[in-house]
Amino acid sequence: xxxxxxFLASFAAALTVPRLSWADAGNPxxxxxxxxxxxxxxxxxxxxxxIVFRIPLxxxxxxxxxxxxxxxxxxxxxxxxxxxLVIDCARGEIAHRLTPPEGRQFNGHGAFSADGLLLxxxxxxxxTSEGRxxxxxxxxxxxxxxxxxxxxxxxxxxxxxxxxTLVVANGGIQTDPxxxxxxxxxxxxxxxxxxxxxxxLLDQVTLHPDLHQASIRHLALGADGTVACAxxxxxxxxxxxxLLALHRRDHPVVMCPTPxxxxxxxxxxxxxxxxxxxxxxxTSPPGGVVQVFDTxxxxxxxxxxxxxxxxxxxxxxxxxxxxTGAISRLGPDGLVPLQRxxxxxxxxLVALG
Amino acid sequence: MGLKNLAMAVAxxxxxxxxxxxxxxxxxxxxxxxxxxxDATRTLAETAAETCxxxxxxxxxxxxxxxxxxVSFLRLGPAEDEGRILAIAFWPDPKGIGxxxxxxxLQSQDAVVGDPAGFAERSxxxxxxxxxxxxxxxxxxxxxDYPCALIRATAADLARMAAEIDQGWRDGFAQTLLSAGQxxxxxxxxxxxxxxxxxxxxxxxxxxxxxxxLGRPLGTFERPRPERAEARASARSLRNVELSLQSxxxxxxxxxGPLPETRADVAQALTAAAALKDPDxxxxxQPQGHVRAEALLGLVRTAQDSAGAEAGAALGVEVGFNSxxxx
Numbered sequence: 001x002x003x004x005x006x007f008l009a010s011f012a013a014a015l016t017v018p019r020l021s022w023a024d025a026g027n028p029x030x031x032x033x034x035x036x037x038x039x040x041x042x043x044x045x046x047x048x049x050x051i052v053f054r055i056p057l058x059x060x061x062x063x064x065x066x067x068x069x070x071x072x073x074x075x076x077x078x079x080x081x082x083x084x085l086v087i088d089c090a091r092g093e094i095a096h097r098l099t100p101p102e103g104r105q106f107n108g109h110g111a112f113s114a115d116g117l118l119l120x121x122x123x124x125x126x127x128t129s130e131g132r133x134x135x136x137x138x139x140x141x142x143x144x145x146x147x148x149x150x151x152x153x154x155x156x157x158x159x160x161x162x163x164x165t166l167v168v169a170n171g172g173i174q175t176d177p178x179x180x181x182x183x184x185x186x187x188x189x190x191x192x193x194x195x196x197x198x199x200x201l202l203d204q205v206t207l208h209p210d211l212h213q214a215s216i217r218h219l220a221l222g223a224d225g226t227v228a229c230a231x232x233x234x235x236x237x238x239x240x241x242x243l244l245a246l247h248r249r250d251h252p253v254v255m256c257p258t259p260x261x262x263x264x265x266x267x268x269x270x271x272x273x274x275x276x277x278x279x280x281x282x283t284s285p286p287g288g289v290v291q292v293f294d295t296x297x298x299x300x301x302x303x304x305x306x307x308x309x310x311x312x313x314x315x316x317x318x319x320x321x322x323x324t325g326a327i328s329r330l331g332p333d334g335l336v337p338l339q340r341x342x343x344x345x346x347x348x349l350v351a352l353g
Numbered sequence: 354m355g356l357k358n359l360a361m362a363v364a365x366x367x368x369x370x371x372x373x374x375x376x377x378x379x380x381x382x383x384x385x386x387x388x389x390x391x392d393a394t395r396t397l398a399e400t401a402a403e404t405c406x407x408x409x410x411x412x413x414x415x416x417x418x419x420x421x422x423x424v425s426f427l428r429l430g431p432a433e434d435e436g437r438i439l440a441i442a443f444w445p446d447p448k449g450i451g452x453x454x455x456x457x458x459l460q461s462q463d464a465v466v467g468d469p470a471g472f473a474e475r476s477x478x479x480x481x482x483x484x485x486x487x488x489x490x491x492x493x494x495x496x497x498d499y500p501c502a503l504i505r506a507t508a509a510d511l512a513r514m515a516a517e518i519d520q521g522w523r524d525g526f527a528q529t530l531l532s533a534g535q536x537x538x539x540x541x542x543x544x545x546x547x548x549x550x551x552x553x554x555x556x557x558x559x560x561x562x563x564x565x566x567l568g569r570p571l572g573t574f575e576r577p578r579p580e581r582a583e584a585r586a587s588a589r590s591l592r593n594v595e596l597s598l599q600s601x602x603x604x605x606x607x608x609x610g611p612l613p614e615t616r617a618d619v620a621q622a623l624t625a626a627a628a629l630k631d632p633d634x635x636x637x638x639q640p641q642g643h644v645r646a647e648a649l650l651g652l653v654r655t656a657q658d659s660a661g662a663e664a665g666a667a668l669g670v671e672v673g674f675n676s677x678x679x680x
Contacts, residue, residue: 035674062680079680108680156680217680238445238565260477261436271679285675288553306546307673323674324549326542337542344674 024090025071026052033061036343049327049339062108063348081106122155126177131155148199164197220275233268256297276313310349321345378608386423391519393420398512405501423600426558431521440477451478466506490586559657582634609664618656
């Protein structure tokens with residue numbers, strides 16, 4: 001079904017001859033936001049770490065979503081998000097500015113439908129942190145056309161799966177709408193929610209009650225329907241808990257612990273996650289480490305990298321960006337620096353396609 | 354970049370005749386302090402091999418703990434490898450894992466005490482200073498020969514780890530920091546990264562003393578938690594705060610040159626700490642003791658802020674962009 005829909009979409013796209021494609025933006029493989037000097041930029045990156053375009057941003061972004069066909073990136077503001085920008089990466093211009101409806105705040109992440117017709121994003125009812133999925137018409141100037149409940153508190157990352165299903169990390173944290181202060185750490189109960197492309201609740205799973213303070217925040221997808229979840233521990237930092245959880249629908253959640261000697265290296269905080277080839281990598285900027293697992297969730301190693309944060313799959317491994325400006329490749333030969341730029345890469349690295 | 358670095362280097366030279374920098378921190382503080390820690394734990398292990406009398410071992414254990422504090426915040430390199438730093442000082446341990454495991458060992462009279470390599474593989478919660486504290490300051494008297502064998506095994510394991518950390522720094526890790534930015538150094542890609550790594554140890558060291566050593570037993574005014582104090586049985590909770598602050602200041606100045614505001618803040622915190630006259634923090638349960646300890650915590654945080662600003666400016670680094678503010 002998905003392939004049929006995708007085929008029709010690309011067929012239609014080919015017929016209508018899109019004015020510009022990602023080739024017009026230098027064919028980046030990745031998008032990453034950065035701080036350069038006192039300003040902020042969005043960059044397109046080639047797989048070798050070269051910058052193929054850079055576009056100024058008016059403020060610090062959090063994560064970007066790349067349009068599957070057109071050279072458009074949607075950059076979401078940091079929480080509490082009051083705007084998102086649709087950036088024309090070929091022309092280097094801001095094409096649209098998205099504003100949340102009254103009483104709502106964007107929550108940092110978004111995803112396009114496979115055909116690029118719709119943009120979905122995570123947002124909250126500002127007063128209660130109840131989760132919503134905003135739906136925008138990417139074919140018609142990003143008009144707001146719908147919204148659905150995310151079926152949880154404080155949704156953060158959402159991803160579109162191969163079959164069009166949306167999977168949402170409801171982080172569980174209620175925050176003060178003005179200052180992001182966390183209000184419900186004693187009672188938080190994050191969940192992972194699956195929604196149909198039309199917004200119907202398909203499935204929902206939670207972690208073991210002992211881990212109710214492990215906020216599910218970032219997601220990576222495996223080809224077999226595995227959803228790899230990166231967690232942030234809001235409980236006692238002296239307790240070491242697994243920060244990687246794997247889930248496939250109709251299967252139980254698998255928690256993926258590390259050996260005791262490595263259990264505090266992440267400082268309870270996984271900032272980003274990616275699944276590439278036969279590896280899953282989690283980054284921890286406060287720990288200055290990348291932890292690597294196999295796709296079954298078996299721990300492999302901890303790799304040190306200052307302020308490591310962004311991570312995304314490469315053809316032959318994973319790409320890691322950090323706050324020192326370095327771009328590295330994580331492969332069989334460990335973490336190898338590819339490029340260094342005079343800027344600080346921000347939280348997330350987003351792979352196109 | 355080059356000009357800026359040069360200007361900074363000149364400024365540093367002018368400001369600090371003692372030549373504070375990464376090399377200064379390594380040669381003037383880290384290596385001598387690691388050597389002292391190695392020697393103090395060796396003395397502890399040697400003394401334990403001769404006697405298990407707590408009255409003889411306690412001062413030697415305390416001397417080793419004193420020697421630990423100046424290097425306890427260096428959570429990088431050989432200290433991180435093989436979980437050494439976790440095993441040396443497994444605290445805080447909110448679920449009492451260390452005590453539980455040690456009880457099981459004592460009950461089963463596990464033969465691992467006669468097998469140093471096997472003991473080194475056991476849980477980090479079972480080893481190190483706090484394991485020894487439970488044996489040297491037991492809540493119930495320990496009987497039979499087994500506790501003595503366990504004291505010896507734990508002390509020898511501690512001395513082994515101290516020697517390995519010291520060796521690891523001398524044999525390579527110091528050079529890894531000093532060769533930052535040179536070809537072949539895959540850990541520190543620029544000189545700034547090595548500076549930032551040591552700067553981060555300074556910051557997290559202050560943070561640990563504030564949040565864990567003081568914040569944990571403070572709890573809240575309504576619910577103080579003095580039973581959570583570090584090294585409570587040996588009544589060195591306050592001493593650990595004092596020694597850690599002195600060590601952090603000395604390290605910070607060896608790394609970044611004179612830190613006058615930090616120095617003044619640390620002096621104020623030390624005065625406030627001494628005035629507590631509360632070696633094991635049991636006074637945190639009283640309203641007056643709690644208020645005064647909270648004031649001390651505030652002074653430690655002020656010292657941390659000053660150290661962050663002064664050392665950060667001198668070194669030209671700050672806390673990582675993403676570490677400082679994630680989501």
